[in-house]
Amino acid sequence: MNLPAARIGDPVEAIDTPALVVDLDALERNVARMAAYAREHGMKLRPHAKTHKSAAVARLQLEAGAVGVCVQKPSEAEALAAQGVSDLYISNEVVDAAKLAQVAALAGRVRLAIAVDSALGVDRLAQALRAQGTMLDVFVEVDVGHGRCGVAPTAAGALAHQVVSHGLRFAGLQAYHGRAQHLRLPAERDSAIRHAVALARAAQASVTAAGIACPLVTGAGTGTFVHESMSGLYGELQSGSYVFMDRDYADNQATPHAPAFEHALFVKSQVMSAGTSHVVVDAGHKAHAIDSGLPRIWGHELDFVNGGDEHGILRRRAAGATLPALGETVWLVPGHCDPTVNLHDHYVVVRGGLASGRVEAVWPVDARGCMR
Numbered sequence: 001m002n003l004p005a006a007r008i009g010d011p012v013e014a015i016d017t018p019a020l021v022v023d024l025d026a027l028e029r030n031v032a033r034m035a036a037y038a039r040e041h042g043m044k045l046r047p048h049a050k051t052h053k054s055a056a057v058a059r060l061q062l063e064a065g066a067v068g069v070c071v072q073k074p075s076e077a078e079a080l081a082a083q084g085v086s087d088l089y090i091s092n093e094v095v096d097a098a099k100l101a102q103v104a105a106l107a108g109r110v111r112l113a114i115a116v117d118s119a120l121g122v123d124r125l126a127q128a129l130r131a132q133g134t135m136l137d138v139f140v141e142v143d144v145g146h147g148r149c150g151v152a153p154t155a156a157g158a159l160a161h162q163v164v165s166h167g168l169r170f171a172g173l174q175a176y177h178g179r180a181q182h183l184r185l186p187a188e189r190d191s192a193i194r195h196a197v198a199l200a201r202a203a204q205a206s207v208t209a210a211g212i213a214c215p216l217v218t219g220a221g222t223g224t225f226v227h228e229s230m231s232g233l234y235g236e237l238q239s240g241s242y243v244f245m246d247r248d249y250a251d252n253q254a255t256p257h258a259p260a261f262e263h264a265l266f267v268k269s270q271v272m273s274a275g276t277s278h279v280v281v282d283a284g285h286k287a288h289a290i291d292s293g294l295p296r297i298w299g300h301e302l303d304f305v306n307g308g309d310e311h312g313i314l315r316r317r318a319a320g321a322t323l324p325a326l327g328e329t330v331w332l333v334p335g336h337c338d339p340t341v342n343l344h345d346h347y348v349v350v351r352g353g354l355a356s357g358r359v360e361a362v363w364p365v366d367a368r369g370c371m372r
């Protein structure tokens, strides 16, 4: 593992580059705003830890009122459990027997839940839990428009019945619509989630018709949680990216009445080469993910042009804009926070702002690389 880019107490100028930097004041405001929204709207909040992969961030969310966190992979759950996070939901399907043995063992140490969308998955999960003598909560995932995992709404009852028949705890439905999150206009997101709600209601009816109670519908991301909250159907929100707010989310037109989230995750970079038409910073796409587009330059009228693995080219957006000088710091707002975090070993955590703050903590990215 790399050494951290700074030490506690260092001024911001001393943070080596490129570095993943958290503006702690902004992050705390984001955590508090989402927690307040959930509380005021009677929703449980189970933020997605796939965004941050960090026990320190999870702890802040739990202290603010989250009931637990979601993860996507058993190894992510293991990494956070090892750091004391004790209520975890693997909001994803696992069908591999060896992985399910790991899941069943973990269920003996923390409160655990998992999503299923196949009879084979349920059978293997039940077998693994029997072998370990452990238990967990099971959510049946319904495809509510993403076209990824999840059963058709009419099949939810049969799968819930199978869960119960194995003596497992049926906890409700997972109804997450990923593709709705980055529809740019609130009206588009509203329409996508109305459709998702109709499908989730049909799934709930299918479960009820099978004679099984459906205690909870869980889902929602940073782009749509207002719509799920207003649906009268969902009881739990899984938003993740709100904690950092990447460039791609900032490009969404804001939903009326949604709390405003601030950018709290940055890549600190330095100008390493300067020409007259452009300058080059030392943070290419090994320092920030570009799957959702290129980063925004914080506080400058400049455009980031992909310069490759280790370089970022900055050009003036308008003729009068000033290029930063050789050696100057440039703060990048990553295009997509989750995969950017996964590129780094540490967060350098700054209190007092990016202009003149100090390093208050260095947090490991505990579940970095946990993709299994």
Ligand SMILES: Cc1ncc(COP(=O)(O)O)c(C=O)c1O
Residues within 6 Å of the ligand: 048, 050, 051, 070, 091, 176, 178, 181, 219, 220, 221, 222, 223, 238, 239, 240, 241, 242
């Ligand atoms: C199942 C599930 N829930 C919640 C989220 C969180 O979404 P976001 O980070 O967009 O808030 C994701 C993100 O991919 C997800 O896959």
